[in-house]
Amino acid sequence: MSLAGELFLEFALLSFVAFGGATALLPEMHRVVVENHHWLDDTTFTHLYAIAQAAPGPNVLVVTLIGWEVAGLLGALAATLAMCLPMSVLIYLLIDRWESFSGKRWQKAVSLGVAPLAVGLVFSGATLIAKSAGLGWAAWLLVAVTVVANLRTKLHPLWFIAVGAVLGLLGIV
Amino acid sequence: MTAAGTENQNRPDLRALFLGFSSVGLSGFGGVLPFARRMLVEEKRWMTAEEFNTQLGLCQFLPGPNVINLAVVVGKRYQGVAGAIVAPLGLLAGPFVIVLLLALLYDRYGSLPIAQSMLRGIAAVGCGLLFAMAWRMGTALKDKPVFLPFTVLTVAAIAWLRWPLPIVMIVGLLLSGGVAYWKLGRK
Numbered sequence: 001m002s003l004a005g006e007l008f009l010e011f012a013l014l015s016f017v018a019f020g021g022a023t024a025l026l027p028e029m030h031r032v033v034v035e036n037h038h039w040l041d042d043t044t045f046t047h048l049y050a051i052a053q054a055a056p057g058p059n060v061l062v063v064t065l066i067g068w069e070v071a072g073l074l075g076a077l078a079a080t081l082a083m084c085l086p087m088s089v090l091i092y093l094l095i096d097r098w099e100s101f102s103g104k105r106w107q108k109a110v111s112l113g114v115a116p117l118a119v120g121l122v123f124s125g126a127t128l129i130a131k132s133a134g135l136g137w138a139a140w141l142l143v144a145v146t147v148v149a150n151l152r153t154k155l156h157p158l159w160f161i162a163v164g165a166v167l168g169l170l171g172i173v
Numbered sequence: 174m175t176a177a178g179t180e181n182q183n184r185p186d187l188r189a190l191f192l193g194f195s196s197v198g199l200s201g202f203g204g205v206l207p208f209a210r211r212m213l214v215e216e217k218r219w220m221t222a223e224e225f226n227t228q229l230g231l232c233q234f235l236p237g238p239n240v241i242n243l244a245v246v247v248g249k250r251y252q253g254v255a256g257a258i259v260a261p262l263g264l265l266a267g268p269f270v271i272v273l274l275l276a277l278l279y280d281r282y283g284s285l286p287i288a289q290s291m292l293r294g295i296a297a298v299g300c301g302l303l304f305a306m307a308w309r310m311g312t313a314l315k316d317k318p319v320f321l322p323f324t325v326l327t328v329a330a331i332a333w334l335r336w337p338l339p340i341v342m343i344v345g346l347l348l349s350g351g352v353a354y355w356k357l358g359r360k
Contacts, residue, residue: 017342018236020310023303027331028338047283050295051275053302056199057268060238064269068276076273084261087237088245092257095246098231105357111234112357113350116320117342119310120327126303127332129296139297146301151308157202160298168294169287 003039003071004078011063011082020118022060022083026125029066030132039070042132049129054161060084139173183218185251187259193217194244194263199271205264206240213247220247240264319356323349 001009010032018025026049033039040048048069052062060083067079101107135143146160167173185193193212200208213219220228228250232242241261248260282288314320327345330336 014338015237017339018238019342021238023306025338027335031335031337046296047279047292050292050299051279052272053202053299054295055268055272055275056202057271058198058201058205058238058240058264060241061265061268061272064272065276068273069280073273076269076276080265080269084238084241084265087235087242088257088261091231091235091242091245092249092254094235095228095231095249099227102227102230102234105354107234109350109354109357110346112315112320112353113323113346113348115310115314116323116349117327117345119307119314120324121331121338122303122310123307123324124328124332126300126307127328129300129303133293133296133300135297135300139293142294142297143301143304146298147305147308150302150305157302160302161202161295164294164296164298165291166294168290168292168297171290173294173297 002074004067004074006037007067007070007075008078008082011067011079012086015083015086018083018087019114020121022058022063023125024118024121026062027121027128029063030128033066033070034132040066044069046129046132053157054165136173138167142167142173185217185219187252187255189217190248190252190256190260191263193219194247194260195267197240198264199267204240206243209240209243219251316356319352320349323352 011029014025014028014032017028030045034042034045045066048065049062052059052065055061060080063083064076064080067075067077069075071078130140130143133139142164146164149155150157150160164173194209197205197208197212210225214222214225228246229239229243232239232246235242241264244260244264245257248256248258250256252259279288283292311321311324314324323345327341330341330345331338
């Protein structure tokens with residue numbers, strides 16, 4: 001099978017467990033793309049995540065970047081489509097019936113039950129990026145400052161990105 | 174007659190759907206859902222705040238990128254299948270082109286030391302933003318003494334043991350959802 005086709009199947013499968021969006025899938029995408037298939041190395045994976053952060057648009061676009069680096073334009077299209085299409089079709093079919101099962105006990109239980117798992121996935125994604133990036137002590141300090149500043153202030157995330165880029169350029173982190 | 178007239182005013186055609194969602198896609202960094210709400214409810218008034226919350230319910234209930242799901246729902250509501258295709262396309266088209274341009278730059282100049290050090294800095298910040306997001310999601314959890322342990326178990330399984338995500342999610346959802354189901358029954 002072509003590389004783009006393989007990518008499509010792998011990511012389409014993942015889209016069914018993407019609770020918390022594409023961000024929650026970072027650890028699993030890393031496993032598929034870096035560890036299992038060796039399509040990309042650790043550094044490139046981290047860089048792609050950094051680029052996605054610095055670009056506008058939905059979080060899902062990190063998948064587009066991964067697809068591009070693995071298999072060019074076809075890969076970018078395949079990866080993006082794989083992440084969006086299955087649930088889009090499902091939601092198209094389900095939305096008219098949503099009112100009839102929203103608020104049911106099982107529906108509330110799934111929503112309540114999935115939330116803590118999504119938190120764990122996003123946290124795992126953060127530790128994965130930290131590990132792949134091989135952060136030094138100064139970079140960890142920057143991570144800590146970013147967390148606190150992001151939680152405490154309403155500064156636009158782009159400011160953080162810009163500061164990170166400058167500190168990187170200066171060779172501080 | 175008047176009522177129908179006002180309704181039609183707020184009924185977007187395919188072009189309006191595409192452009193409306195394009196503006197949403199291009200305005201947000203690290204998540205565009207708040208911008209989608211502003212566009213749909215406040216600016217264009219394609220839906221009321223209550224309608225938005227109800228429709229968002231299913232989008233958040235199902236896995237996948239919430240905002241894409243939302244675009245499908247809004248597109249379907251106004252223009253059927255065509256709308257459900259055009260709205261998410263609008264959301265993704267602009268950002269798709271931008272990230273690919275950035276990817277071209279990366280392929281060309283990414284190996285330069287200057288680009289490497291810049292990306293290292295951005296990755297550190299991006300990592301911080303992720304931790305912050307996890308923190309925010311964690312503090313929003315209901316019934317933390319009961320559900321936070323499932324967060325810890327997920328981190329242990331995914332980040333530490335490196336178990337495959339589909340298995341972890343299925344087992345995790347059965348356990349955590351099961352507890353939630355049981356608790357809901359006791360109220």
